[in-house]
Amino acid sequence: MADIPITNIPPDRAAVASQWQLIWWAFRRHRLAMVALVVTVLMYIVAVIPGFFAINDPYLQNARATFHPPQKLHLIDTENGLSFGPHYYPMKLTRDPETLAAIYKEDTTKRVDVQFFGRGYEYSVFGLFRTNIHLIASPDKTTPLLLFGADRLGRDVFSRTVQGSQISLSIGLVGVFFSLILGIVLGGISGYYGGRIDFFLQRVIDFVLSLPTIPIWLAMAAALPQDWPATLQYMMITIILSLTGWAQLARVVRGRFLSLRTEEFVAAARLDGVRERRIIFRHMLPSFASHIIASITLAVPAMILAETSLSFLGLGLQPPTISWGVLLREAQNIRSIATAPWLFMPGCAVVVAVMALNLLGDGLRDAADPYNK
Numbered sequence: 332m333a334d335i336p337i338t339n340i341p342p343d344r345a346a347v348a349s350q351w352q353l354i355w356w357a358f359r360r361h362r363l364a365m366v367a368l369v370v371t372v373l374m375y376i377v378a379v380i381p382g383f384f385a386i387n388d389p390y391l392q393n394a395r396a397t398f399h400p401p402q403k404l405h406l407i408d409t410e411n412g413l414s415f416g417p418h419y420y421p422m423k424l425t426r427d428p429e430t431l432a433a434i435y436k437e438d439t440t441k442r443v444d445v446q447f448f449g450r451g452y453e454y455s456v457f458g459l460f461r462t463n464i465h466l467i468a469s470p471d472k473t474t475p476l477l478l479f480g481a482d483r484l485g486r487d488v489f490s491r492t493v494q495g496s497q498i499s500l501s502i503g504l505v506g507v508f509f510s511l512i513l514g515i516v517l518g519g520i521s522g523y524y525g526g527r528i529d530f531f532l533q534r535v536i537d538f539v540l541s542l543p544t545i546p547i548w549l550a551m552a553a554a555l556p557q558d559w560p561a562t563l564q565y566m567m568i569t570i571i572l573s574l575t576g577w578a579q580l581a582r583v584v585r586g587r588f589l590s591l592r593t594e595e596f597v598a599a600a601r602l603d604g605v606r607e608r609r610i611i612f613r614h615m616l617p618s619f620a621s622h623i624i625a626s627i628t629l630a631v632p633a634m635i636l637a638e639t640s641l642s643f644l645g646l647g648l649q650p651p652t653i654s655w656g657v658l659l660r661e662a663q664n665i666r667s668i669a670t671a672p673w674l675f676m677p678g679c680a681v682v683v684a685v686m687a688l689n690l691l692g693d694g695l696r697d698a699a700d701p702y703n704k
Contacts (some may be wrong), residue, residue, distance in 0.1 A: 344549030354621050355697035364694020370687040378496040384466050385435025386489035387475050389653060391452070393416050394484030399669045401480040404421035410439040417445040417467075443471045480673040482661050491653055492677045500655040500684065502569055503634035507627050509573035510568055515623070519611055521581070522588025533585070540577040547575055548637060553645040561652040574635050580626055587619045621699035629692035632685040643654055655681050 358364060377384050395426050402422060408414045420437040427434055449468025453461050463612075469476045480490035521532040551571045555564065589598060592615070616623075635655075641647030644655025649659055658677040660665060667674050 336620050341638060347675065349685040352699045356696075358694055361697060363690050367687040367690035368693065371691055374496060374687065377493060378500040380454075380456060380497060381494045381497050382456070383539040385454075385487075385493045385556055386451065386465065386467050386469065386478065387487040387490045388452040389487060389490040389494040390651065391486065393475070393481065396475070396481040396485035397483060398433070398480035399477050399485065401669075402438075402477050402671050404445065404476070404478065411442055415700065417690065418442050419445065419449075419469075419476050421471075426517040431503070441474075443469060443474065445469060445474070445476065449626075471559060479676045480671065482671070482674060483667075488658075488673060488676055490681055491658055492655070494652045495655045495658050495677060496680065496684075498637060499635055499647065499656070499681070502565065502572070502654075503688075506569045506576065506634040506638075507630050509570065510577040510580060510630065511627060511691070513573070513577035514585065515584055516615070518581030518584030519588055519616070522585035523592055523611060523615075524608070526590070527583070529587075530670075535583055536578045536585075539575065540582075544575055544577065545640070548641055549644070549646055559651060563649070564648055564652065568641065570683065572634050576630060576634065579622075580630070583622070587622070588615060591615050591618060608641065616624070621695070624695040625692055625699050628688060628695050632688040632692075635681065635684060635688075645646060661672045 355361050399422070402419050405418055405420070406415065408416070408418060409421075419442075420439050420442050423438045424433040424628045425434045425436065426432070446468045447466065448464060449470070450463045451465045451468045453463045455461050467476070475487065477487055477489065479487070479492060482488055482491075517532055517536075521529045521536075528538065548571060552568065555567055559567070596614060597610060600614050605614075636678075637648055638654065639656035639659065645660065648654050648657055655677040659675070659681075662671075662674040662678075
């Protein structure tokens, strides 16, 4: 990007553009970052209202659908005369006469049409009201549509993956928010005042950075009582991740404050009688807010992976709470790998989310770099 103009914007317009406009113009040229932005926005839209995008009740057990394989959604029906429209065929269970292994085949004589914006199970929207409208709904409750198959209790893996996105994606944002507060406050104090305060805070940061992250996560998460409600577990896991994730951001903020406190606009503000708190929050922080945003975007995937790892090991969130890490615990044994490989679909969701957020963070970092324009 260094040898290519940011955009085709006329020079007179670029000369008066704000910092955020310049960053946006540079960001738009990063194609992978734009794709990642679209994917990230779509995933967080799903996480905001997961019940709308889920097809079946994620908590409903069905003994007849144990380890049911994924089903296909068809658009053209050639089995019952040529017709168009989204539909699926219920799967018929048979047994191999020699091995007695379960064999599922589509029963093309029974077509089930899929309804868009149809009615299904009831769910809560933001805790304000309840509705039963879904993006995709199946009118046949006896043979539900299982896009990602079912687990050992016959629960819909697709709907559980969609529902799990709410916790797995939000825990990254909430955790980074707490880390942001600690990092900006402690890093800003350290870099702005210097001296003994800087020395003391830097030793604290060095101590936090020297701690082995995974054992600390495991020890703190294992100390949580197992009988706590899901919401309290969620908040405590978020705090645990935040307490070990703020130090790196504080080091970056401290370095920026050290370089900015001798700048002319800071000296002018001091001579003008501006209070220190206003200098920090109205003059210094906005000057590198774009770098903080890029750092936050790159920190969210680490939080998501940390929660997934803790829940996968059984030390994070516990059932019946649904998160991607909790769902991946179903795929911990050899039988699951051999019998139902579709139980790894929540892991695919983790990969997509982490890749999208990393690419988005890379794009923001490149766009915010003043030497890359």
